[in-house]
Amino acid sequence: MKITIIGGSGFVGTRLLKLLEESSCTLQNIDKRQSLSYPKITTVANVLDKEKLVSSLAGTDVVVLLAAEHRDDVSPVSLYYDVNVGGMRNTLKAMEANGIKRIVFTSSVAVYGLNKKCPDENHPADPFNHYGKSKWEAEQVLQKWYQTHSDWNINIIRPTVIFGEHNRGNVYNLLRQISSGKFLMVGNGNNKKSMAYVGNIVAFLEFLITEKTAGYNVYNYVDQPDFTMNELVEHVSKVLKIHIPTTHFPLWLGMSGGYCFDLLAFLSRRKQTISSVRVKKFCATTQFSGEKMLQSGFKAPYTLGEGLAKTLEFEFYN
Template sequence: MKIVLIGGSGFVGTHLIDRLLEIPGIDVLNIDKNNSEKYPELTRIGNVMDWQTLAHHSKGGNVAVLLAAEHRDDVSPTSLYYDINVEGMRNTLKAMDANGIKRLIFTSSVAVYGLDKDNPNETAAIDPFNDYGKSKWQAEQVLNVWYRNHPDWDISIIRPTVIFGEGNRGNVYNLLKQIAGGQFMMIGKGNNKKSMSYIGNIVTFIAFLIEKKTIGYEIYNYADQPDFTTKDLVRHTGEILGKKIPTARIPYWLGMMGGYGFDTLAFITRKKLNISSVRVKKFCATTQFDVGKVQASGFVPPFTLKEGLKRMLEMEFSNANNRQDTTNR
C-alpha cells in the first residue's frame, strides 16, 4: 500500500511518517512545498495550489492524507486561509481523481465548532469564530459535495483538538515554556477544561483508519481523555519538571486588555508576537469535545494524556536537555 501525504514535512507529518514506516507493507511518499528535514528522500516538492504537480507525484498511490493547511492565528492576508485550506482541498481531490485514488483522510479541526461550546459531538452545530475555522469548514463542505457525487470513495475527516508533543512549536509549547521558565501567570481562574491531543496518539489513530479499509464518509472528533483543566495542566507540568509554579493570577478582562495591546504592537511593528487577544481568548475558553465515536471505533491510544505530556516535557524542558542546550551554545 502506498500512502501519499500532502503537506507532511511539518510536525504532524513527520511523526506520521515515523509511525507509518513501522507498519509492514506500507510505502510512504510526502508532497510538500518545503522539503522534510527528517525524510528528504521520501519528499517531492509540490504545492496544494498546483493540482498537476500533485497528480504527477501521487501516481500509484492508494491512500491520500491531506495535512497541508494555513493554521496560525496571525496569517495575513486572511485570504490565505481560503486559498490553502479550501482551494487546496479542491486541487487535492482533482489530483486524486486523475490517479484513481479513492481513499482520503483529511485533518480538519474542532475550530469549526467555535469557542466555549458544551462538549459538542460530530453532529453539533457549526459556528467557527475565526477565518481558520471557517476555511476548514468550507473545505469539509467541498469534500461532502464531492462524496455525494463519488459514493464509492472512502473519506475520513478528523477534527483534532490542539495537538502537542515532542518537536511542536505551537501554542502549547509556548505555554509550557513559560511554565518551565517560571514566567507563567494564570489568566482567569483556570477552571476551563482543555481537550488536547498527544501527537503519538493522533498519528496512531490516522494509521488505524488507514488499516481499517472501510468505504464511507465518517467524521471523528479527536482528543485524549480525560480532559485537563488549565490548572491541571499547570500542576502536572510542575510535578513532572519538579518546579514550583507561581500561583499569581490576573483577571480575564485585564488579560484581554493586554492581548489587545499586543495586537496593536504587532500591527505597528508588522511583527508576529506570541501573545495576542485571540490567544488569550483561546487560553481562557473551554475547549472540550465529545470523542465517543473514536472510543466506539475500537481504537486504543498507546499513551495516556499525562504520559504524552511527560514525554514532551522531558524532551523539551528537562534539566539534562537544558544543560546540553547551554553547552551547545
C-alpha cells in the first residue's frame, strides 16, 4: 500500500512518517517545504497547485491530508480559506483523477467553538475564528463529496490541542511557565484542559488507515482522563523534581492584572505575553468528548501522564 501524506514536513507529519516507516507501506510526503527528516521521499509542492497534486499522487492508495494554515496571526485571513478549503477541493479532484478513494483528514475541535460543554462528534458546529471556520468548511466539502462518492472511505479526526517533543505550541509555553518557578495559579485550579500527545495522535492516524477502511467516520481525539490545572502542576513538579509554588490568586485579581497588560499593549502598540483573554482562557474548562474514539477499538500507546513526562524530560530536564 502506498500512503501519501500531504503536509508531512511539520511536527505531526514527521512523527507520522517515523511511525509508518516501520510498516511495509510505501511512503510519500508532499509539502511546500522540504522535509529535514525525510528529504528522499518528499515532493515539494503546494496544495494550491492542483496540477502538481494530480501528477504527484499517481499510484497512491491512501491520502492523509495534514496541510493547513493554523497560526493565529495568518495574514491575509483569506489564506485560511485558500489553503484549508481550496486545498481540500484540489486534493479531492487530484485523488479522483488518480482513482484514489481513501482519505484521512485532520480537522480540529475548533469547529465546536468556545465554552461548549464537552462536545461530542454530533455537537453543532459553531467555530469562532477563521481557522475553525475554514476547517468546518473543509469538512462540509468532504460531506458534499461523499454524497456523490459513496464508495469512498473518508476518515476525519478532530484533535484537541497537540503537544510533544519538538513542538513549541501553547502546551509547551504553559509547561515552560510552570517549570520556570515563576508560575502564578489564577483561580481554584480545578478547571480541566483536554490535551493530546503527538505519539497517540499519530498512532490513531495509523489506526484509521489500517482499521477504518470503509464509510464516512468522524472522531474527536482527546487523551483521557483530562488533568485539572492543579493536577498538571503537580505532575510537572513530580517529573522535574522541583518545587512549584501553589499559591492561588482569585480570578478577579488575575483579570485585573490582565486588563493592565491590555492597556500597556494598547499604549505601547506592542503585544504582551499576558492579557485578559489569556487569563480567561487559562481559567476556563476546555473539554471535549473522546468516548467515540475510546469505543473504536483503538488503544493509545501512552497515557496522558506518560506523554507529558516524555515531553518534560526532553524539553526541560535532559
